[in-house]
Amino acid sequence: xxxxxxxxILQHENISRICEDGVYITDRRLLPFQKKxxxxxxxxxxxxxxxxxxxxxxxxxxxxLNTVLYTYLHCPEHIxxxxxxxxxxxxxxxxxxRELESxxxxxxxxxxxxxxxxxxxxRYDALYDRVSxxxxxxxxxxDGILTTCxxxxxxxxxxKKAVMNGKDITVYVPETRPYLQGAHLTExxxxxxxxxxxxxxxxxAAHFMREGKIQKYMTASDLALKDRTVVNKTGTLGNxxxxxxxxxxxxxxxxxxxEGKQKDDIIIEYRxxxxxxxxxxxxxxxxxxxxxxxxxxxxxPELVTGIITDGGII
Amino acid sequence: xxxxxxxxILQHENISRICEDGVYITDRRLLPFQKKxxxxxxxxxxxxxxxxxxxxxxxxxxxxLNTVLYTYLHCPEHIxxxxxxxxxxxxxxxxxxRELESxxxxxxxxxxxxxxxxxxxxRYDALYDRVSxxxxxxxxxxDGILTTCxxxxxxxxxxKKAVMNGKDITVYVPETRPYLQGAHLTExxxxxxxxxxxxxxxxxAAHFMREGKIQKYMTASDLALKDRTVVNKTGTLGNxxxxxxxxxxxxxxxxxxxEGKQKDDIIIEYRxxxxxxxxxxxxxxxxxxxxxxxxxxxxxPELVTGIITDGGII
Numbered sequence: 001x002x003x004x005x006x007x008x009i010l011q012h013e014n015i016s017r018i019c020e021d022g023v024y025i026t027d028r029r030l031l032p033f034q035k036k037x038x039x040x041x042x043x044x045x046x047x048x049x050x051x052x053x054x055x056x057x058x059x060x061x062x063x064x065l066n067t068v069l070y071t072y073l074h075c076p077e078h079i080x081x082x083x084x085x086x087x088x089x090x091x092x093x094x095x096x097x098r099e100l101e102s103x104x105x106x107x108x109x110x111x112x113x114x115x116x117x118x119x120x121x122x123r124y125d126a127l128y129d130r131v132s133x134x135x136x137x138x139x140x141x142x143d144g145i146l147t148t149c150x151x152x153x154x155x156x157x158x159x160k161k162a163v164m165n166g167k168d169i170t171v172y173v174p175e176t177r178p179y180l181q182g183a184h185l186t187e188x189x190x191x192x193x194x195x196x197x198x199x200x201x202x203x204x205a206a207h208f209m210r211e212g213k214i215q216k217y218m219t220a221s222d223l224a225l226k227d228r229t230v231v232n233k234t235g236t237l238g239n240x241x242x243x244x245x246x247x248x249x250x251x252x253x254x255x256x257x258x259e260g261k262q263k264d265d266i267i268i269e270y271r272x273x274x275x276x277x278x279x280x281x282x283x284x285x286x287x288x289x290x291x292x293x294x295x296x297x298x299x300x301p302e303l304v305t306g307i308i309t310d311g312g313i314i
Numbered sequence: 315x316x317x318x319x320x321x322x323i324l325q326h327e328n329i330s331r332i333c334e335d336g337v338y339i340t341d342r343r344l345l346p347f348q349k350k351x352x353x354x355x356x357x358x359x360x361x362x363x364x365x366x367x368x369x370x371x372x373x374x375x376x377x378x379l380n381t382v383l384y385t386y387l388h389c390p391e392h393i394x395x396x397x398x399x400x401x402x403x404x405x406x407x408x409x410x411x412r413e414l415e416s417x418x419x420x421x422x423x424x425x426x427x428x429x430x431x432x433x434x435x436x437r438y439d440a441l442y443d444r445v446s447x448x449x450x451x452x453x454x455x456x457d458g459i460l461t462t463c464x465x466x467x468x469x470x471x472x473x474k475k476a477v478m479n480g481k482d483i484t485v486y487v488p489e490t491r492p493y494l495q496g497a498h499l500t501e502x503x504x505x506x507x508x509x510x511x512x513x514x515x516x517x518x519a520a521h522f523m524r525e526g527k528i529q530k531y532m533t534a535s536d537l538a539l540k541d542r543t544v545v546n547k548t549g550t551l552g553n554x555x556x557x558x559x560x561x562x563x564x565x566x567x568x569x570x571x572x573e574g575k576q577k578d579d580i581i582i583e584y585r586x587x588x589x590x591x592x593x594x595x596x597x598x599x600x601x602x603x604x605x606x607x608x609x610x611x612x613x614x615p616e617l618v619t620g621i622i623t624d625g626g627i628i
Binding site: 032033148174175176177178180183184187188197198199200202203204206207208210234235236237238239241242244245276277279280282283284285286288289290291292293294297298 | 346347462486488489490491492494497498501502505511512513514515516517518519520521522524548549550551552553555556558559587590591593594596597598599600602603604605606607608611612
């Protein structure tokens with residue numbers, strides 16, 4: 001049901017698919033200019049592709065599920081290694097690790113893997129549908145919404161449902177350097193769904209808040225804790241602080257709080273500063289410059305109005 | 315005296331110079347990859363170059379002074395037209411307009427133009443020197459400094475003097491999209507001056523504040539009012555709000571407050587959204603995307619700790 005509402009790049013087969021020779025992953029780094037799939041012949045190649053940011057957001061989970069199934073079908077003796085390798089490909093993504101370990105347990109207790117994996121996909125689709133109903137309920141007619149990075153299924157479905165319900169919605173999309181997920185993924189998805197949207201640079205959000213153009217700030221979350229701490233793509237924190245300053249509520253979507261984790265447990269990935277010095281293939285800084293790339297922000301609970309979850313707004 | 319301290323691109327002859335055929339302007343849009351000068355044969359071409367962002371910050375003033383002198387030497391009957399045309403090339407830059415009108419008055423009262431223009435350049439050099447002494451006094455040993463865009467002479471000299479006085483200083487430089495002045499100008503200048511600096515994306519400043527790496531936030535200002543309102547490049551506002559949230563002082567440099575202006579008089583230039591969709595020659599967004607480019611931020615007085623001026627810190 002939700003697939004008819006989703007933008008094309010979030011349809012399962014456009015994220016990742018299994019074939020005879022391995023698992024295809026759509027290379028999101030090339031979108032929207034080029035649609036190209038990368039073929040991973042085994043779990044090691046799939047893990048490397050996830051590490052290389054071929055896909056992101058919810059993409060790694062779908063890739064990992066397909067890779068585990070492919071491994072099961074072709075080299076079942078490697079399935080445990082596959083789960084370990086894939087889980088460590090994106091350390092901040094604890095959901096993926098949890099799901100893969102659950103799949104492994106069900107596999108080891110003798111369940112049919114194809115059915116297990118299919119059930120996980122179905123469970124997520126139903127979850128996206130319910131969480132986005134809650135997200136839609138937060139949106140009001142006339143709202144300007146700021147987001148950051150690529151907020152994927154739950155946000156896209158929330159906005160789409162709001163527009164289908166006759167609400168007039170405008171989304172402001174920061175380009176999200178260094179990988180430009182806002183420019184490459186979020187803006188094209190919203191436009192494809194018929195949602196009015198404007199691309200801006202990462203430094204412009206506060207300006208539009210000050211002008212009264214933004215009524216809500218909404219992002220995905222790579223991790224959300226019970227105490228309402230949110231971890232999300234670099235840039236999320238600064239916008240959350242600006243939102244608080246202007247009295248604008250900030251909501252983060254989460255498919256499931258990380259119940260066990262404490263704030264002090266959070267490991268922030270630092271990626272190579274070379275990403276900051278490049279824009280795709282183009283050098284944008286001196287090769288001798290030193291650059292830093294902490295790729296996630298920790299947003300403290302006092303900045304978070306609510307986390308939109310399957311259990312309502314926390 | 316200050317020229318021995320300044321990074322090369324801020325030396326007068328590397329900003330703009332007069333020759334027989336017109337006025338050369340160093341094209342800052344190509345730095346640091348390419349050093350190229352554009353020759354403007356008359357004031358109309360120089361005004362167009364300023365509008366096209368060939369130079370920026372204090373560059374337009376130096377170009378305008380040289381262009382007025384060139385016009386005076388070759389077509390003195392056009393000098394009034396030149397002042398009007400150059401003044402309107404960058405409406406936010408009221409300093410340029412004021413200086414050009416003053417030069418015009420002195421010229422019309424019979425003063426020698428070469429001497430008048432030379433005296434303006436000398437006055438600015440002395441001003442940079444005094445203001446940066448005040449800037450230096452704000453910097454403390456061990457400080458991490460955040461800036462935004464290209465804060466030019468006063469900031470560069472302040473930091474250079476601090477380092478020469480034995481203070482350990484680290485500067486965090488946001489790349490400053492869409493024109494990347496941080497990556498292209500600020501970072502190379504600091505490195506050339508031997509100041510430790512890190513390039514970051516525009517969304518990362520709050521992260522480093524939260525980590526305790528930033529002790530001061532310092533920018534130039536395109537305009538500063540008596541009530542402490544600052545106008546500066548897009549991105550300045552969000553960082554000022556984050557600084558306030560983390561209790562970090564924000565100082566803006568100003569060569570002279572705009573005494574007459576009220577906040578409501580401020581005209582914010584909107585430039586073409588096409589700049590946001592490009593990175594130099596490279597397309598970074600779909601051609602059918604709608605993008606917005608308000609190129610300056612208004613930073614309200616409650617966010618500004620002090621304005622560093624020739625009269626001390628206001």
